Amino acid sequence: MENGRRKFLKIAGAAALGLGVKPVIDAVAGADEPVKYVAREGALQAKRWAMVVDTRKFTQELAEECRKVCHAEHNVPEIENPKHEIKWIWSETFEHAFPGHEHEYSDPDVMTRPFMVLCNHCDDPACVRVCPTKATFKREDGIVLMDMHRCIGCRFCMAACPFGARSFNWKDPRPYIGETNDEFPTRMKGVVEKCNFCAERLAKGVMPACVEVCKDKECLFFGDLDDPESEVRKVLSTNHTVRRKAELGTNPMVYYII
Amino acid sequence: MLEKAITGRAGYWIWVLLLLSAIGAGFITYLFQLKEGLGITGMSRDVSWGFYIAQFTYLVGVAASAVMLVIPYYLHHYKKFGKITIFGEFVAVAAVTMCLLFIIVDLGQPQRCLNVLAYPTPGSILFWDMVVLNGYLFLNIVIGWTVLGAERKGIAAPHWVKPLIYLSIPWAVSIHTVTAFLYAGLPGRHYWLTAILAARFLASAFCSGPAILVLLMLILRKLTKFDAGKEAIQSLAKIIAYAMFLNVFFVLLELFTAFYSNIPGHQHTFVYLFHGLHGYGKLVPFMWTSAVLGVTSLGLMIIPSVRKCEPVLAITLVLLIIATWIDKGLGLVAGGFIPNPLEHITEYFPTIPELIITAGIYASGALILTVLYKVAVGVKEENEA
Numbered sequence: 001m002e003n004g005r006r007k008f009l010k011i012a013g014a015a016a017l018g019l020g021v022k023p024v025i026d027a028v029a030g031a032d033e034p035v036k037y038v039a040r041e042g043a044l045q046a047k048r049w050a051m052v053v054d055t056r057k058f059t060q061e062l063a064e065e066c067r068k069v070c071h072a073e074h075n076v077p078e079i080e081n082p083k084h085e086i087k088w089i090w091s092e093t094f095e096h097a098f099p100g101h102e103h104e105y106s107d108p109d110v111m112t113r114p115f116m117v118l119c120n121h122c123d124d125p126a127c128v129r130v131c132p133t134k135a136t137f138k139r140e141d142g143i144v145l146m147d148m149h150r151c152i153g154c155r156f157c158m159a160a161c162p163f164g165a166r167s168f169n170w171k172d173p174r175p176y177i178g179e180t181n182d183e184f185p186t187r188m189k190g191v192v193e194k195c196n197f198c199a200e201r202l203a204k205g206v207m208p209a210c211v212e213v214c215k216d217k218e219c220l221f222f223g224d225l226d227d228p229e230s231e232v233r234k235v236l237s238t239n240h241t242v243r244r245k246a247e248l249g250t251n252p253m254v255y256y257i258i
Numbered sequence: 259m260l261e262k263a264i265t266g267r268a269g270y271w272i273w274v275l276l277l278l279s280a281i282g283a284g285f286i287t288y289l290f291q292l293k294e295g296l297g298i299t300g301m302s303r304d305v306s307w308g309f310y311i312a313q314f315t316y317l318v319g320v321a322a323s324a325v326m327l328v329i330p331y332y333l334h335h336y337k338k339f340g341k342i343t344i345f346g347e348f349v350a351v352a353a354v355t356m357c358l359l360f361i362i363v364d365l366g367q368p369q370r371c372l373n374v375l376a377y378p379t380p381g382s383i384l385f386w387d388m389v390v391l392n393g394y395l396f397l398n399i400v401i402g403w404t405v406l407g408a409e410r411k412g413i414a415a416p417h418w419v420k421p422l423i424y425l426s427i428p429w430a431v432s433i434h435t436v437t438a439f440l441y442a443g444l445p446g447r448h449y450w451l452t453a454i455l456a457a458r459f460l461a462s463a464f465c466s467g468p469a470i471l472v473l474l475m476l477i478l479r480k481l482t483k484f485d486a487g488k489e490a491i492q493s494l495a496k497i498i499a500y501a502m503f504l505n506v507f508f509v510l511l512e513l514f515t516a517f518y519s520n521i522p523g524h525q526h527t528f529v530y531l532f533h534g535l536h537g538y539g540k541l542v543p544f545m546w547t548s549a550v551l552g553v554t555s556l557g558l559m560i561i562p563s564v565r566k567c568e569p570v571l572a573i574t575l576v577l578l579i580i581a582t583w584i585d586k587g588l589g590l591v592a593g594g595f596i597p598n599p600l601e602h603i604t605e606y607f608p609t610i611p612e613l614i615i616t617a618g619i620y621a622s623g624a625l626i627l628t629v630l631y632k633v634a635v636g637v638k639e640e641n642e643a
Binding site: 082083084085086087092095096097099100117126129130131132133134135150151152153154155156158159160161162163164167168169170171172188189190191192245248249250 | 294295296297301302303304306307361364365366367368370371373374376377379381382383384385388440441443444445446447522523594595598599600601602604
């Protein structure tokens with residue numbers, strides 16, 4: 001009897017340990033693997049989504065239009081206080097988009113041009129690496145997404161992102177949304193958010209909102225980096241392009257023609 | 259043993275009530291923060307961590323510094339630390355508890371904090387920080403309580419506690435190393451992106467933590483019959499002097515690399531903190547206070563006659579604590595975010611609600627420490643009687 005009870009306790013203990021260890025092992029094994037998803041019929045699909053910005057053709061008005069359309073589409077609040085601002089896409093001058101690359105004899109046209117900045121949907125995203133809950137993750141097609149319901153609001157991703165692409169909801173954003181778009185969720189206070197490369201539009205078979213805004217101007221290209229026939233690949237092979245802080249090794253997927 | 263904490267003189271109860279009211283004020287302000295969001299703090303889109311995470315970082319160091327007693331006493335059998343090692347371990351308990359509270363109040367969605375366990379992510383340093391901090395808290399509670407319980411009964415501590423004590427040594431180093439890795443592994447944050455950060459953290463921890471402990475021992479001597487002993491305090495003072503020397507030396511190494519290499523990104527935060535950048539310089543007076551007090555306290559600490567005079571030692575340690583606290587608890591975290599990745603400058607300063615919540619957490623730590631010290635001193639007084 002004594003023997004039986006001991007044996008039982010040993011087995012039960014080992015089993016409990018095994019059950020406790022399993023999720024950790026699974027997590028280690030699955031760390032950094034891109035998240036698979038099932039595309040709906042009619043969805044735009046790619047192996048690796050990327051964007052090319054032709055800054056030569058951008059005007060202040062167009063930049064502002066992109067920002068407005070994107071923010072309206074995604075229920076991004078308009079908060080006056082710059083400390084609490086939420087931004088998905090916005091324009092910067094060259095010296096802020098590419099700090100350290102300006103010099104005193106730089107072309108004034110380039111220096112005053114609007115540079116659209118947004119999440120770079122990096123191939124090796126630092127934000128995904130640091131997130132303690134996998135609330136931010138990279139999808140198989142390269143889009144870096146957020147699960148707003150899982151985010152604990154620790155803001156480690158904001159410290160990790162070298163592009164300042166992420167915003168935190170310092171207060172309830174809903175009173176600051178002009179007209180709510182019922183097609184897209186609003187957020188609550190205490191979570192981080194950022195550009196999602198319009199994953200919700202791609203799922204419906206339409207191009208990202210900002211790309212749509214720039215359609216006739218041919219200054220924003222979006223497509224599959226893995227497909228040699230895609231428009232982005234053609235633009236990249238015929239123009240010299242640069243990426244923001246490529247030296248940091250995050251492998252940004254937004255390219256700029258200067 | 260805990261019953262010793264519920265008997266005390268009027269002064270004890272006034273102190274406890276004072277702490278409870280500070281905790282109450284902090285808690286009510288926290289409820290306000292929970293309702294309104296973290297926007298009531300001075301943090302912003304650009305400076306997205308502030309006072310809370312800075313206090314957490316400072317206190318991880320205080321917690322880790324218990325090892326400066328554990329190593330001499332348990333590994334080198336330095337008997338003079340026998341009486342006070344328990345007090346170092348209890349400081350660690352209070353400090354780690356405060357660390358955990360500071361992380362909780364910094365979360366945007368604290369009710370989801372168990373997501374860290376539900377979706378364990380070993381690639382995230384924050385996951386490991388959670389593991390090592392909770393482990394360290396557990397180790398110190400178990401070790402401290404068991405050793406004190408044995409001392410009360412006048413018997414040797416049980417054998418099983420020895421491996422835990424040995425384990426607590428690398429564990430203490432791990433909590434501050436992992437905390438440094440939160441910062442030191444981020445691309446594009448030049449001020450933090452330095453291989454020496456963990457070493458710097460440990461050096462500043464091993465001077466500021468024992469400094470706090472020495473002050474606590476001097477207070478205990480005044481208020482109770484417990485005397486840590488002159489020799490133990492002098493040994494701690496030597497440890498503090500060495501650690502403070504390393505701390506200052508490491509900061510100078512950072513300055514050399516940043517300014518001799520002449521790489522702008524590596525200099526920006528230093529320039530912002532000590533001189534001001536593009537007209538912004540809110541933290542400049544604080545950082546110079548830190549630098550002057552740091553060098554002064556180091557200078558005093560290395561003079562043997564100064565160290566040996568306890569009243570002067572006490573004042574020197576206060577200067578040292580202020581210097582290291584400003585460096586880690588104010589400059590390090592906010593400074594790392596300035597300028598932002600796009601080289602815009604948003605300054606940071608804590609708000610009143612943020613300070614009240616912070617004070618509430620410090621009061622919680624002080625209350626835990628008070629109760630634990632009351633028990634420990636009670637046991638020691640009882641045994642001597």
